[in-house]
Amino acid sequence: GQQVMQIPQYQHVQEGEDFTTYCNSSTTLSNIQWYKQRPGGHPVFLIQLVKSGEVKKQKRLTFQFGEAKKNSSLHITATQTTDVGTYFCAEDNFNKFYFGSGTKLNVKP
């Protein structure tokens, strides 16, 4: 399978600050999914991006898929302590998912 690279590995922010994690691939992705994993929990599906240049919003979360479908980002506006967790992007290879290494977000109140 392909490999998606995710940066940064860790991010510590003050509550109210913004946060962005980036996902990059050397090859074109058919689609990409984003997951959130709370400490001690399992990954939970957030969103799927399919179209080139696609932008989707979920409340304070904004997801983007690059024009070349080789990169994606997740941006959280005005972080809250409930946003704490690890955010993963995952390449969908015919329903076999290849996950990035994740970005661990810590939010200080």
Add this chain to the structure above:
Amino acid sequence: ETGVTQSPTHLIKTRGQQVTLRCSSQSGHNTVSWYQQALGQGPQFIFQYYREEENGRGNFPPRFSGLQFPNYSSELNVNALELDDSALYLCASSLDRGPGNTIYFGEGSWLTVV
């Protein structure tokens, strides 16, 4: 909750032993995938089962094997356990095997090999 249940939730095994982990997929889901997540890493794809047949395998040795039953529940078997097999094992089910299908993870089985 996702409707995907896994058992056991935690277990400790000795190096060289064998382990069987179980997963009940969400109702109506015919595709089950297994992932290994080592501490601090992203989930790594082990293999996928679709309608009782293996439908793709990641970079794992043959001592990792699986089964899917007619009710679409699944088992993951690991023989000759090694210390590096210590990880969270996640089962995920989806409605079908095609791209674009959302996968729903169970809570996972924490395996410690000593």
